[in-house]
Amino acid sequence: MHAMSAIYRREMRSYFVSPVAYIVLTVFFILSGFFFTQIVKYTGQANLGGLFGNLAIVLLFTIPFITMRLVAEEKRSGTIELLLTSPVKPFEIIMAKFLAAWSLIGLAIAGTLIYTLLLLLHSPMETGPLLMGYLGIILLSGALAALGVLASSLAESQIAAGIIGFGISFILMLLNWVGQSGQDAIHYVLREVSVIHHYGDFLEGIFDAKHLVFFLFWGVLCLSFAVKSLESRLLK
Amino acid sequence: MLHVENLRKSFGPVRALDGISFSVGKGEIVGFLGPNGAGKTTAMRIIAGFLSAGEGRVTLDGVDVADDPVAVKAKVGYLPEQPPLYPELRVREYLTFVAGLKGVPKKEVTDSVDEAMQSVKISDRADQIIRSLSKGYKQRVGLAGALVHRPPILILDEPTVGLDPNQIVEIRHLISDLKAADRTLIISTHILAEVEQTCERVIIINKGKIAAIDTKANLLAGAGDKAEITVEVAREGERAGGLLEGMGAAILGRDGNRLTVSAQPGQREEMAKRIIESGCGLVALETRRVALEDIFIKLTADASAGVN
Numbered sequence: 001m002h003a004m005s006a007i008y009r010r011e012m013r014s015y016f017v018s019p020v021a022y023i024v025l026t027v028f029f030i031l032s033g034f035f036f037t038q039i040v041k042y043t044g045q046a047n048l049g050g051l052f053g054n055l056a057i058v059l060l061f062t063i064p065f066i067t068m069r070l071v072a073e074e075k076r077s078g079t080i081e082l083l084l085t086s087p088v089k090p091f092e093i094i095m096a097k098f099l100a101a102w103s104l105i106g107l108a109i110a111g112t113l114i115y116t117l118l119l120l121l122h123s124p125m126e127t128g129p130l131l132m133g134y135l136g137i138i139l140l141s142g143a144l145a146a147l148g149v150l151a152s153s154l155a156e157s158q159i160a161a162g163i164i165g166f167g168i169s170f171i172l173m174l175l176n177w178v179g180q181s182g183q184d185a186i187h188y189v190l191r192e193v194s195v196i197h198h199y200g201d202f203l204e205g206i207f208d209a210k211h212l213v214f215f216l217f218w219g220v221l222c223l224s225f226a227v228k229s230l231e232s233r234l235l236k
Numbered sequence: 237m238l239h240v241e242n243l244r245k246s247f248g249p250v251r252a253l254d255g256i257s258f259s260v261g262k263g264e265i266v267g268f269l270g271p272n273g274a275g276k277t278t279a280m281r282i283i284a285g286f287l288s289a290g291e292g293r294v295t296l297d298g299v300d301v302a303d304d305p306v307a308v309k310a311k312v313g314y315l316p317e318q319p320p321l322y323p324e325l326r327v328r329e330y331l332t333f334v335a336g337l338k339g340v341p342k343k344e345v346t347d348s349v350d351e352a353m354q355s356v357k358i359s360d361r362a363d364q365i366i367r368s369l370s371k372g373y374k375q376r377v378g379l380a381g382a383l384v385h386r387p388p389i390l391i392l393d394e395p396t397v398g399l400d401p402n403q404i405v406e407i408r409h410l411i412s413d414l415k416a417a418d419r420t421l422i423i424s425t426h427i428l429a430e431v432e433q434t435c436e437r438v439i440i441i442n443k444g445k446i447a448a449i450d451t452k453a454n455l456l457a458g459a460g461d462k463a464e465i466t467v468e469v470a471r472e473g474e475r476a477g478g479l480l481e482g483m484g485a486a487i488l489g490r491d492g493n494r495l496t497v498s499a500q501p502g503q504r505e506e507m508a509k510r511i512i513e514s515g516c517g518l519v520a521l522e523t524r525r526v527a528l529e530d531i532f533i534k535l536t537a538d539a540s541a542g543v544n
Contacts, residue, residue, distance in 0.1 A: 002341075081286055
C-alpha cells in the first residue's frame with residue numbers, strides 16, 4: 001500500500017507540474033459550462049441529464065489524453081526499470097496509475113457541482129436522477145480510464161497509446177449507434193458491449209444493477225490485461 | 237549471499253547468456269567485466285528482477301528471485317545504465333518517491349533520503365529540479381535512489397558510462413566510499429580501470445559465458461609467467477639479441493639497439509649480467525607491467541557481436 005500511495009502521489013504531481021491537468025480541466029470546464037448554459041437556455045428545465053450526456057463525448061476525447069502517458073512514458077524513459085526492480089507488484093503499479101487518472105477526471109467532474117448548486121438555488125430538483133447522473137458519469141470515466149491505462153501499457157509511445165485509447169473508445173461509441181439501428185440479436189450484442197449504452201439508463205435516473213456489473217467487469221478486464229502486459233515485460 | 241546458477245537467456249535466436257554461474261559473498265566487491273554485448277546487462281537485469289531467467293536460478297540469502305521477487309527486490313539496490321529519473325521532480329521529491337516505492341517505513345523516509353543524499357554528496361542540490369542537473373549529478377541522484385532503502389547488495393550497471401573524465405573520477409570516489417559501508421557491490425563495466433581501481437574479485441564474461449572468475453591478484457599472477465621486457469644496449473644490438481635468445485627469450489621486435497623480448501620476469505637479473513659481461517653496454521631494462529587489460533584482451537580476443 002505504501003508503494004502504491006507513492007506511485008499515486010507521483011502521478012498526481014506529474015499531472016500538475018506539466019500542463020496536462022490544467023489543459024484537461026480548462027477544456028472540461030469550458031465545454032461543460034457551454035453545454036450547461038445551452039441546455040438550460042433551450043430546455044428551460046432544471047435537469048442535468050442533457051449535460052451528462054454531452055460530457056460523455058468530452059470524456060471520450062479527454063481521457064485518452066490523461067492516460068496515454070501513464071505506462072508508455074515509463075517504458076520510453078526507462079523509469080519502468082525502477083518500478084519493476086522495486087518490491088512492488090505489477091498490480092499495484094497499474095492500480096495506482098489508474099486511480100491517479102480517475103482522480104483527475106473526478107476532479108473535473110466535481111467542477112460541475114457548481115452548475116448543480118446554481119440550479120438548486122433557483123429551482124427545485126429531483127435528487128434521484130441527479131445522483132444517478134453523477135454515478136453514471138463516474139463509472140463511465142472509470143471504464144474509459146481503465147481502457148486508457150490498458151492502451152498505455154500495450155503501446156511503446158504515448159502518442160500510440162492515445163490513438164489506441166481514443167480509437168477503441170470511439171469504436172465502442174459507434175457500436176452503440178449501430179446497435180440502436182436494429183432489434184435483432186446482432187444489434188442487441190453490439191449495444192450490450194458498448195460502454196455508452198450502459199451509461200444511458202443512468203441519464204434517465206434509472207438504476208439497474210446490470211449496468212453497474214458491466215462497468216465493474218469492464219474495468220477489471222482492462223486493468224487485468226494491463227497487469228498482464230506489464231508482467232510480460234518481466235518475462236521477456 | 238548471492239548465488240547465480242547456470243543462468244541462460246535468449247532473445248529470439250540470440251543467446252545472451254549461456255550458462256553462467258557464480259557466487260558473491262557478503263561485503264565483497266565484484267567487477268563484472270566484459271566487452272560490449274557480452275551479456276552483462278542481461279545478467280544484471282535478471283539478478284535485479286527486471287528480467288526472468290530462461291533457465292537457471294538466482295538466489296539471494298537462500299530466496300529464489302523467481303519464487304519471491306518482492307522479497308529479493310527489497311534487498312537489492314539497482315542502478316541501470318541509464319539512471320531511471322523523473323526529470324520534472326526535485327531531487328528530494330524523487331528520493332522520497334523512491335523510498336516509498338522501496339518500502340522504507342514512513343517515519344524513516346526523511347532520514348533515509350538525507351543519508352542517501354549525503355553518501356553521494358548531493359545534499360546541496362536537494363531542492364534542484366532533476367532536469368537542470370548535469371549528467372554527473374544525475375548519475376549521483378540515480379545512485380542515491382539505489383541506496384535509499386539501505387540495501388545489503390548494490391548492483392551498478394556501467395556507472396560511469398557517458399560521463400566526462402572529472403565526473404568519472406568523482407563517481408569512482410563515491411563507489412570507493414560505498415566500500416567502507418560493508419555492503420556487497422557488483423559493478424558491471426567494460427572499462428578496465430574501473431575494475432582495477434574498485435574491485436577485489438573479477439568475473440570476466442564473454443559471449444554470454446564466463447571466461448574467467450578469480451581475484452584480481454590471482455588473475456594478474458596467472459598471466460605473469462611471461463612478461464614483455466624491453467632491453468636497450470649501447471652497441472651491437474644484434475649480438476645482444478642473440479645472447480638473449482640463447483637464454484630462451486623470444487625476440488618480439490628490434491629497433492636498432494632497442495630489443496623487445498618475451499621472457500620470464502625471473503630471468504631479468506641473468507639477462508642484465510650477460511649483456512654487461514658481453515660488452516654490449518646495458519642502457520636500460522624495463523618490464524611492462526602485466527595489466528588486467530592484457531588478460532581481458534586475451535580472454536575476449538575473438539569477441540564479436542552479441543546482445544548487451
